[in-house]
Amino acid sequence: MTPRPATADGPAEPLVHPPDRPTRLAPGGTNAVGYTLGLVSDEWNLLILRYAMAGARRYADWRDALPISHAVLTRRLAYLTEMGVFERTRYQGGNRLAYTLTKRGRDLWPVLLAIWAWEAAWVPVHVERLPRMVHRGCGREFTPVLECAACGRPVEPRDVAGAFGPSGSWSRSVPAASTRRRSESTGTAGMFPETMALIGNRWSAAILGAAFLGARRFRDFAQWLGAPPSIVSARLRTFCELGVFAQEPNPERPDWHTYRLTKKGRAFFPVAMTALAWGQRWFRAPEGPALVFTHRACGQDFHGRLACDQCASPLRGSEVLVESPS
Numbered sequence: 001m002t003p004r005p006a007t008a009d010g011p012a013e014p015l016v017h018p019p020d021r022p023t024r025l026a027p028g029g030t031n032a033v034g035y036t037l038g039l040v041s042d043e044w045n046l047l048i049l050r051y052a053m054a055g056a057r058r059y060a061d062w063r064d065a066l067p068i069s070h071a072v073l074t075r076r077l078a079y080l081t082e083m084g085v086f087e088r089t090r091y092q093g094g095n096r097l098a099y100t101l102t103k104r105g106r107d108l109w110p111v112l113l114a115i116w117a118w119e120a121a122w123v124p125v126h127v128e129r130l131p132r133m134v135h136r137g138c139g140r141e142f143t144p145v146l147e148c149a150a151c152g153r154p155v156e157p158r159d160v161a162g163a164f165g166p167s168g169s170w171s172r173s174v175p176a177a178s179t180r181r182r183s184e185s186t187g188t189a190g191m192f193p194e195t196m197a198l199i200g201n202r203w204s205a206a207i208l209g210a211a212f213l214g215a216r217r218f219r220d221f222a223q224w225l226g227a228p229p230s231i232v233s234a235r236l237r238t239f240c241e242l243g244v245f246a247q248e249p250n251p252e253r254p255d256w257h258t259y260r261l262t263k264k265g266r267a268f269f270p271v272a273m274t275a276l277a278w279g280q281r282w283f284r285a286p287e288g289p290a291l292v293f294t295h296r297a298c299g300q301d302f303h304g305r306l307a308c309d310q311c312a313s314p315l316r317g318s319e320v321l322v323e324s325p326s
């Protein structure tokens, strides 16, 4: 059964997020992009997942590893459990709770890997050193490369044509679960500082998404998003300061500008695509997907996968060894 959305007869039925099969979203409601952004736009969620992938299970594992308050950690663990990412079990005779990554949760590894790789390559300052990533398949330290699962060629944003699918629109893609408070931010000195500048709030994420879909002019961004011009110009300025966009004069009207993705901006594409792929695997709207992509070179529907830049093999989660820096 598909959950019923809010109607005159009453509020929406709560969605269930099973850990081992996709959520059936309500018709007309928040889509896969919104659910994905709700999770990845919060740095605490990413940090908790990073430690979970390294073996954290108990409340104390995260409390000891992170500068996190009781209230914030409790809320995040409850949220990630509700989202089907963790399964809560009891241990020590039922007195204590453990949080184990589910199939849905383990499936987030490409997103974390892509974020790590981008931060390591493009962001000079990190509070903690980022872990080294070794591919067991070839035994070498590697960088993940996004490639087309159909033809195996590496892809950049310009190689893929993307458009909203039947459940796609900006209004349905607004992050779900934005109940957190400003004071719960990890601040600017977290582990993924610039990732948060790009996807940590709805407008930034939407501007970046629009750029990946081909927006270049101020007017494109403002019209596509339906965002107030002041918000659009502030975000575009931030993206230029971060070196993710470069501003160029428009050949038709020199007093207007176009905004081009830089190499650093294009390098974030694997983060966006792995996160979207996870979302579309695990959150299904009855109307169909939120976004659809075609790989221009091979003409197939585009499904991204990460490959090892050293041996060119597609990566599997079990073959990625994450070593803490010594």
Ligand SMILES: [Zn+2]
Residues within 6 Å of the ligand: 148, 149, 150, 151, 152, 153, 295, 297, 298, 299, 300
């Ligand atoms: Zn292809």
Ligand SMILES: [Zn+2]
Residues within 6 Å of the ligand: 135, 137, 138, 139, 140, 142, 308, 309, 310, 311, 312, 313
């Ligand atoms: Zn390899």
